[in-house]
Amino acid sequence: MIVGEQKPFDEIWEMVKDYNKLTVVACNTCVAVCHQGGNKEAELMASLLRMKATQEGLEIEIVHVGVERQCEHEFYAAVQEMIGESEAVLSLGCGIGVQFMAEKFQTIPVYPGLNTKFIGDVVEKGVFQEKCQACGDCLLGITGGVCPITRCAKRVMNGPCGGSTDGKCEISKDQDCAWQLIINRLEAMGKLDRYEKLTPIKDWSKDRAGGPRKFRYEEGDE
Amino acid sequence: METVTDSKLEKILKSGQLAVTSECGPPRSADPEPIIKKGEMLRNHVDAVNITDNQTSVTRLCSLASCIHLKLIGLEPVLQMVVRDRNRIALQSDILGAASHGINNILCLSGDHQSFGDHPQSQNVFDLDSMQLIQTVRYMRDEGKFLGGDEIKVPPKMFVGAAANPFADPFSIRVPRLAKKLAAGAEFIQTQCVYNLEKFELWMKGVRERGLDKKLFILPGITPLRSAGMAKFLRKNVPGMDVPEELIKRMEGVDKKDQADEGITIAIETIQRLKEIDGVAGFHIMAIEWEQKVPEIVERAGLYPRPVIE
Known part of the structure; x- marks a missing residue:
């Protein structure tokens, strides 16, 4: 599986703070296993961003949605419209998911919420280790x-x-x-x-x- | 024994005499003077001088240029080449460049990881590993071809060396690993600094049992200790370095001002003992930033004068 790690919140905030309508998109395969980019994390990220926006006195409409795999067309059917209406997207997928969406939604900026780290396994609960360089x-x-x-x-x-x-x-x-x-x-x-x-x-x-x-x-x- | 290159080191080793090599680290500047100065200190007391290749991953004047500086003042350089920083195109290109300057010896190494050096953010290459670099030089020399298969009109005639660390883990594969370097084409071996003589002797026993000492020349590494502090530092901080506790105690047992002398004495005793080991073909004396002491070590160890090769 592909292992990613969420970017520091401040870095994410700097990327997305100037938009009025933002969609946080989870990916529920690899990066959900390492607890960085699944539905749960997307929900949490959206609420953290909302709180930050309130603190900063900014009005940003922030929603979140999840797809099974950000790297395949067939999983977008249900969310295509919602993403299409966003001003910007924060992807919690790996680098593949970010690029896939950027290509799919040509006019919408897609920002990476994770740093993609490596291809690895789960050696023990919560410990991921690089195993393949392809x-x-x-x-x-x-x-x-x-x-x-x-x-x-x-x-x-x-x-x-x-x-x-x-x-x-x-x-x-x-x-x-x-x-x-x-x-x-x-x-x-x-x-x-x-x-x-x-x-x-x-x-x-x-x-x-x-x-x-x-x-x-x-x-x-x- | 028939020689295949113009290497002075090869000639001395194949004549059956104990060879003495030493090492110089190039400066971190564009000034060649330190290299020349170190070379002059070593001139009459060693047969060849290794030039390190950005050792410990700290950026320095390059090994090849430093070798040329030594060659120009009449010394016999050993070009150290690590596979960390160059791919096979650059490695082969530098080998040709070195040979074009009459540099006849090469030591093939992997190189310390860049995380130890002054640019831990850098990329590493490792296109080949050190064994494959040995194979590459031999292929270029003996087959007259590049790795890609094209012909080299004037092949580089280099005497090919490798490193061995009898003290690294796992010990059980340290002899098989030497056999592997021999199979790759290594002709001489310079080892990690020898402080643990028992372990070195055990390794040599295994080497002799497989007859490896008859097929390549083994030069144990000697690095004089300058202080008890240095001994402790090496033991604690340098991976694959084996400094026995009793040696540290011996260094600590003498006055601070006399510890450097004690270190020299230990180095000389080590050489004396290594001379008794069957299969030892010479010595590689690495007096790090202490090159001025090499002549004394060589003389007191009974390795002076050095053989004269036409």
Whole structure:
């Protein structure tokens, strides 16, 4: 899932304070799971903004609405009209949702209420961790199911580097050394001999480096 | 042993003599004088001088230009190259540039993470990792090709080195990791500073058991301690640095004004003991901002005079 974090309230306020009619739009998939952009958060954000507006002596009509996924057309049917009537939109979706809406509502400014952080999982209640960088050429089959591109600070493909100490990364004692995890996994699977195989030089053209990516699914291919 | 480059370091190592290398950090300015001054201090006492590449991620005069300054005054530089700041286009381009200036040695490193340096807000590159950089230099030299497959009319003839840290975790893969660097094409190894001799000996034992010491040259790193404070700092703050408690106690046991001398003595004793270890091919003396002490260490450790290569 995509993990986001709400921007500081003051930053959000600065973006939206000059409009008379604002719609806060929740996204009820990924960013709802991390409690940053779902219906509940949109409702709370709308009321915080209303309070701030009152304090500042400004009259802004602030409403909120939720869509299941801000990144797909079909989920907009019920809210299309309401959003279309807004002067501005504050999206609590990830960067994808913001862009999707900006493209959909050409004349309406859409502001990001979140900072999109990473693609990750829920390691424990309330703790989200980055797990994938969408490099476009998955290495997990040779690295014991632990991604060094994402989880090693230097994305070392043949690690660990000389900074690995007590299983932790040199940049932070709170960060596991990805290569320690890889070695542990290989060991547990009885495949430590694989460690000595050099990981080939990576083709980054399948990554962001190769330019913006697109994937087309042709139904006829099935 | 047959040499494949014009490297003086390669010639000395392959002649079976113990090699001595040292290290210079370039200044944080456009003035080359500090490099030249450090080079002059080392001139007669070491075989080659490493130039660090923006070490600890602090921006400095570049390694390549510093190497050229040393080369121009007749020293043998070792170009340190990290993969943090350049992609494969820039790395290969700098390798050609270095070779065009007669720089015959390269040390392939990953580089400290930029969060340690003066620009923690910067992007990092890590297009290749250090092992893949070793492969790259060897490929350019031996196959005469760029990674992209195009031919290099005049390939860079460089003697290829890598770092090893016998003290980092997990210890169990430290020998396999050296084997991996050998497989990637490393010809010489300069290690992390050796303070924990028992651990180093244990690592070397594993290295010999696999015959790795016969296939590449291992130069343990020596960094003299200037004070008990420095010893404690290294132990506490430098990841992958192993300074045993007894060494700290020994430093603390002498008067503050005599601690620097004690540090030099420890360095010399370390070299003496390392000389006894089968498979040690020389020493890499990194006296950080204390280069003037290198000649004394080399002399007192019985490594002087240095061999003369035509």
